[in-house]
Amino acid sequence: MEFGWSPEQTAHRERVQTLLGRELPADWDDIAVHGPGSNAQTAFSKIFCKKLADEGLLISHWPKEYGGNDMTVWDQFIMGEELWAAGEPRGPQYMNVNWIGPVLMRYGNEAQKAEYFPPIASGSVVWCQGFSEPSAGSDLASLRTKADKVEGGYLVNGAKVWTSYAGLATHCFLLARTASAGKGAIVILLLDMTSPGVQVKQIPALIGEGDIHEVFFTDVFVPAENLLGEEGQAWEIITFALQNERIGIPRYAFSRRMLDRAAEKLKADGRFENPVVRDRAGRALALCEAARLMVYRVVHQRATKAPQDAYGNLARWAIIQADHAVNDFMTEFMPEGLLGEDQMQIAHHQRAIAAGIASGAAEIQLNLAARRYLDLPSEPRRGL
C-alpha cells in the first residue's frame, strides 16, 4: 500500500496540464460556464478533441487494435481528473471515449465498429444516451419506448426525457422494448439522430443551457444492423455501460478547484480570517479528499483487474457529499457569486445540484451498496 505517483504518472499529468495550458483559449471560462452540453462547449469540444486526437490522447486508453495506445487505467484516470478540473473541454465527447466506445468494443459487430469508431476517434461526433423516460427514471427496466419489429429493422415510437446533449447529438444510444414487459424485451439501438421522426426539445432547467432535453420518436425506422448485441442481451450491456459511466467523472476535482479558488478569494478580501469560514472550508476540503481516495480505490480495483464490487456505489456517495459541501460553502459564504459576480461559481452550482441525480439517483447507489457491499437482505417487493 502506498499513495504516491510514479515518475511516469507525474510526467503524464504534467503533459495533460501543459496541453490544457496551451490549447484552452483565453476565454475558456466563459465557454465552460455554460456546461458540457451547451452549444458553445460542444462546438469547442470538436476543436479540442481533434487536438487531443492529434496528440494521441483522445482514445489512448483504448486497445491498439482499435486505434488506441493501451494507456494504463491510471493514466486514463489522471487525464480525466485534469480535464474535469479544467471544466471538461471534451464537452459531451467524454462519454464517447469513456463508455460508448468501450461498450461497442465489447458488444458491437465488426460493421458497427468500422462505422462508429473513426468519428469518435477523430473527435467529430456527439452521442447522447437515450435511457430515462417520463415513467422510467431510476426504474429503468420499466421503460416504454417501443421498437416494433418490421421488415429490415425496427420502428421506434415513444419518448425519452432528461437526455443530456441530445440537442447537438448525431447519434443516440437508445433503449427501447420489443414487447410489453420484462428486461429481456429491451433492445439497444444505435440511432442516427437525423432519422425522420426524431424530434428534440430542450428543457429549460436550473442546471444550464442545453443540458437536458425531451426526445420524441414517431415511427422512426432503425435498420436491423443498428441493433447492438443480441435481443435479450441489453440488460447485460447496460450494466456494463453504467459501471463505466457512474465513476467515470471525477467531479470532486472540479469541486476542489473551486474550493481552492474560493479560499483565495476569501483571503484576498479578508474574510478568511474568520475561523468559522476556515472551519467550514476545511470540512468541505476533507469531503473532497475523501471522495478522491474513495474513487482512487475503485480505479485501483480496475487497474489491478480485481473483481468489481459495490465500492463504486460507495464512492459515488462520497462524490455527491463533496460536491454539495463545496457548493453549500460557497453559497453561504460567497452568495455574491450566485448574484452574477462569478460565472464559474454559477457553473459549479449547476453541476453540484445535479450530483445526486445525474448518472443514476443517489438512493439507487445506496440500495446497490446495501445489498452488494454490506450484504443486507433485500427489501421485499410490495404485493400488487
Add this chain to the structure above:
Amino acid sequence: MDFDFSEDQAAILSGLEQLISSLNIEAPKDAVFSAYSHALDAELTEGGFLDITQQEGFGLLDGALIVEQLARLPVSVEAATSVLIAPSFLEDTTRRPVAILQGALTKAARFLPMAKTLLADIGDDLLRIEIPEGAVEEVETLFAYPYGRLKNPEALPSVSLGAGRLVEFRRRWRIAIAVESAGLMQSALDQVLEHVKTRQQFGRPIGSFQAIQHRLVMAAELGQAVRWLGFKAAWSDDEGDAAIAATFAQDAIPRFCTDLHQFCGAMGLTLEFPLHHWTYRLRALLGELGGSSAQAIAAADAVWGASKNV
C-alpha cells in the same frame, strides 16, 4: 498508488492476527467500560509490533496498519501513541504506555492510569513527564478507555521539548485519531450489521428496511473514507493530509455513533451488547485536540496558507 498490502505489510498483519488469536480476546461481559488488555500490551511489546516504525524498511504507514487493526478489538490497548507519536519524542521508548494531553496538566487523559510517560501540549511548549507509581488518580467515565488525572502535576519534573516540536506532535496525533477511528468504526459497523441481519421485526430482518440500509451504507462510506484518509496521512506524514484525515474522522463520529446505536434499539444501550466498546472510544476521540473545528481550521491553514490577508 496501490491500495493493496505489500508482502511485508501482509506479513506484519498476519503475525498480528496470530498474536491476537492466541489471546482469545473477547468483549468484557461485566459492566466494565475501560477494559485495558495488559496481556495484549505485553505480547505486542514482546513481538516488536509497537516499535515497527523504528525498524529498518518500515515506516509510519506500517505502524498505522497495526494501530487500525488493534482498534478493532473490543478491548483497549495503548498502541497509537507508542507507534505513531512517541518514537519522535521519547528518549526511552520502553517507558510506555504513553499518555498524551493538550491543555492544563490537571486535565484527564487517556491511558494515564497505566502510563509511564506523559507528553503534554500546554500551548506554548511540549512537555515530557515521567509518571511515577501512585501519581495518577483514575477517572470514572463512560468513555471506553482508562482515564486518569495527575494528582499533583506541579510536583512532577518535566522536560521541555520546545514549542517547535508542537507541529509534529499535533500532526502525528491527528494521524493517530484518524487511524484509530477507522478501526473502531469498522468493528462497530460489523457489530451492527450482524444485529440488523438477525433481529426480526414485522416478520423480516430490520436490515431489510431501506431506511436503515441507506444510513448503514452512509456509515460504511464514512468508515472507509476515514481509513484511506488516515492511511494516506500516515504515508505522507503531511500537515494537510493529517488535518484533513482528523477533520473527516471527528466530523463523522457523532452521526456514525448515533445511527449505529439507533439501529440496535434499547439493546444498544445495554452493557451486555458490546457496541459501546467501540462507539465510546470513538466518542472519546471526538474531543481530542480541540475537536473537529480545530482540525478543520488546521486543514484550511495547512492547505491554503496563512489566514490573514497576504
